[in-house]
Amino acid sequence: MRFVKGHGTENDFVILPDPDGVLDLTPEAVVRLCDRRAGIGADGVLRVVRTKAADVDGDLDADAEWFMDYRNADGSIAEMCGNGVRVFARYLVDAGLAPPGEWDLATRAGLRRVTLGPSGDVTVEMGRPELLGPGEASLAGASFAGERVSVGNPHLACRVAEPVAALDLSRAPGFDPAVFPAGVNVEFFRGVGERHVEMRVYERGSGETRSCGTGTVAVAAAAAGGAADGAEWTVDVPGGRVTVVLDGETSYLRGPAVLVAEGETRPGWI
DSSP, rough: OOOEEETTTEEEOOOOOOOOOOOOHHHHHHHEEEEHTTSSSEEEEEEEEGGGOOSSSSSSOOOOOOEEEETTSSSSOOOOOOHHHHHHHHHHHTHHHHTTTEEEETTTTTTEEEOSSSSOOOEEEEOEEEEEEEEEEETEEEEEEEEEEEEEEEEEEEESSSSSGGOOOOSBBBBTTTTTTOOOEEEEEEEEEETTEEEEEETTTTTESSSOOHHHHHHHOOOOTTOSSEEEEEEETTTEEEEEEEOSSOOOEEEEOOEEEEEHHHHHHH
């Protein structure tokens, strides 16, 4: 099995080229690939498959040539991954499978338009984040009020007063499973300047990660309180910094996407 390793603000992925959709990618195989001690190590897997060859539940938009089949580190399927989309797009350009410029990718959350050059940052149109009302998370015996936000996948963005580095995210935050039956990504954020926030995230299926692209959009939307004037928001995560733009109709996420290694798994290992 050929693979490429990449990351977006240290949210890292194993990329599996599978243009014709022939890989039998089981949840067990994903877990083994993502294992940081016995495998390659990653927050998730990006299977690169042509949309017409993707055998997935639901309809995919055939206007996009490529489909991002994203799996969490525990083998579960996720609708979207903002950092993953950037890394996926950078891989396509680097491999000569797509030209630099502007084009669409298919995801389980719908089309995502990407803009990128031969190198450098990648911008993704993330769609309009939906503010769904208040929610609550618990952590180490304390409760945190938050905003429920959909960015194609579910988020609970909680504003905190103390620096986010002080939080203990070694265990999953609690939440109401009746409100989030499919689980939720929980973000904790704090304002550090004008349109500038810091955040940490505990992702469903992966645990705490160094960054979460959809989470940065959710946090910017929660911090803006529904205001969308086209201004840029700076979001600092443990793995770096991204920029989010909210304009009322959609949102944009801009940040790095880095490919670091490539190889193939040993025969019979998976």
